Amino acid sequence: MASSKPSASVAARLDIPEGTCALTYEPLDVQSIIQSVTDDGAGATAVFIGTTRNSFRGEAFEEHIIIAQPTTMLHAGKVVTRLDYQAYSKMAIKTMADILRDAHSRYSRSDHQTAQSDAQASSLIRSAVHHRLGTVPVGEPSIVIAVSSPHRKEAFMACELILEEVKMKAQIWKREFYENEREEEAEWKVNAGH
Amino acid sequence: MSGDPPTVTVLYFAAASTATGLTTEAVALDNTSGGTSHLRSRQPRLAHVLHSEPSIDASTALLMARAGADYDRTSGGLPLSALADVLVARHPGTGLREILAQSQWAVDEEMVDDPANVVLKGGEEVAVICPVSGG
Numbered sequence: 001m002a003s004s005k006p007s008a009s010v011a012a013r014l015d016i017p018e019g020t021c022a023l024t025y026e027p028l029d030v031q032s033i034i035q036s037v038t039d040d041g042a043g044a045t046a047v048f049i050g051t052t053r054n055s056f057r058g059e060a061f062e063e064h065i066i067i068a069q070p071t072t073m074l075h076a077g078k079v080v081t082r083l084d085y086q087a088y089s090k091m092a093i094k095t096m097a098d099i100l101r102d103a104h105s106r107y108s109r110s111d112h113q114t115a116q117s118d119a120q121a122s123s124l125i126r127s128a129v130h131h132r133l134g135t136v137p138v139g140e141p142s143i144v145i146a147v148s149s150p151h152r153k154e155a156f157m158a159c160e161l162i163l164e165e166v167k168m169k170a171q172i173w174k175r176e177f178y179e180n181e182r183e184e185e186a187e188w189k190v191n192a193g194h
Numbered sequence: 195m196s197g198d199p200p201t202v203t204v205l206y207f208a209a210a211s212t213a214t215g216l217t218t219e220a221v222a223l224d225n226t227s228g229g230t231s232h233l234r235s236r237q238p239r240l241a242h243v244l245h246s247e248p249s250i251d252a253s254t255a256l257l258m259a260r261a262g263a264d265y266d267r268t269s270g271g272l273p274l275s276a277l278a279d280v281l282v283a284r285h286p287g288t289g290l291r292e293i294l295a296q297s298q299w300a301v302d303e304e305m306v307d308d309p310a311n312v313v314l315k316g317g318e319e320v321a322v323i324c325p326v327s328g329g
């Protein structure tokens with residue numbers, strides 16, 4: 001039996017000057033999310049994709065970083081059949097927007113030798129964080145973060161910061177279902193740091 | 195009799211939702227039907243609880259009586275720090291107390307840093323925010 005869906009766990013979208021936050025029950029369109037942050041001034045676009053993987057020894061999560069080789073860790077142990085996500089959406093979407101604003105203001109000074117106008121602006125151009133809700137089958141993305149910037153250092157750092165902040169603060173919960181275990185016993189996970 | 199008691203809407207997510215079997219419920223701030231906050235001392239309040247909810251066990255009745263004591267019409271509400279007892283009394287034996295001990299509160303879409311500073315007056319949306327696991 002699926003997790004009961006709270007009426008507060010709705011799809012949501014919030015567009016702010018820094019970028020876009022979204023919660024959706026639809027499969028995440030990675031290319032579209034990357035496209036949403038492109039800009040002629042962007043020398044770098046960093047992308048993080050978090051995907052449900054099929055085995056568990058601590059976490060049912062496989063991380064892909066664009067530009068690096070994807071790493072798939074094989075673990076003996078329990079097999080994840082799916083992940084369910086729910087959110088207190090109207091809070092989670094605002095938390096995600098605050099995280100984007102925080103990232104853009106943190107990377108607001110450029111270490112690079114640039115024209116005067118660049119030195120005052122955010123080093124980030126545009127960000128997007130999209131999180132999927134509901135049942136996410138193995139092999140499909142549950143979160144996609146994209147950040148564009150003139151320079152790669154800020155893009156990488158902002159992308160990581162947004163991920164870590166979402167994991168720590170966003171009012172979103174994940175439940176893991178394992179093969180050969182009763183659905184009623186499926187655990188609601190807790191991110192590290194709690 | 196006075197009008198309907200002030201109520202809050204409580205939202206349950208994740209483990210709290212699984213434990214209670216609910217995603218939302220309306221909770222009267224003085225907790226018992228008819229209210230007990232007008233009763234000044236604990237014994238008549240306890241008797242009122244036992245009378246109005248005859249199937250309830252003694253320890254749950256004590257929790258509800260205590261919650262009724264916490265609701266203070268003069269200060270205009272129930273301290274948020276007392277809400278846990280109210281909710282646990284409504285869902286005995288579910289493990290909700292342990293879950294609430296690890297959770298934060300959100301009131302009207304704002305995270306609460308110190309529950310001791312918040313007094314519920316009625317009409318608020320109060321969410322149980324279990325440790326999160328997004329991303």
